[in-house]
Amino acid sequence: MSRNINILVVEDDDAMRQSCAKLFRLKGYNVVESPTAMEALEQIKQRGDIDIVLTDLKMPKMDGVTLLREIKSWNPAYQLFL
Numbered sequence: 001m002s003r004n005i006n007i008l009v010v011e012d013d014d015a016m017r018q019s020c021a022k023l024f025r026l027k028g029y030n031v032v033e034s035p036t037a038m039e040a041l042e043q044i045k046q047r048g049d050i051d052i053v054l055t056d057l058k059m060p061k062m063d064g065v066t067l068l069r070e071i072k073s074w075n076p077a078y079q080l081f082l
Contacts, residue, residue: 006030010040010055037062044071
């Protein structure tokens with residue numbers, strides 16, 4: 001049932017992150033979870049196979065928009081949708 005799409009869910013609220021991840025898993029997607037933007041950056045660097053990043057906008061230390069811009073700076077081919 002896997003759609004072979006890897007989604008990274010970045011959310012500092014554990015319950016919200018887990019709920020989103022569960023929903024995508026039930027739909028057949030591969031899901032990686034991260035509670036912080038900094039951890040998300042590491043996941044992306046290490047894995048190299050993340051297709052979609054779904055992020056909270058308001059998080060401590062680094063917000064979601066900054067996270068997406070940082071990802072884009074590493075790989076200009078990524079599309080940003082805000």
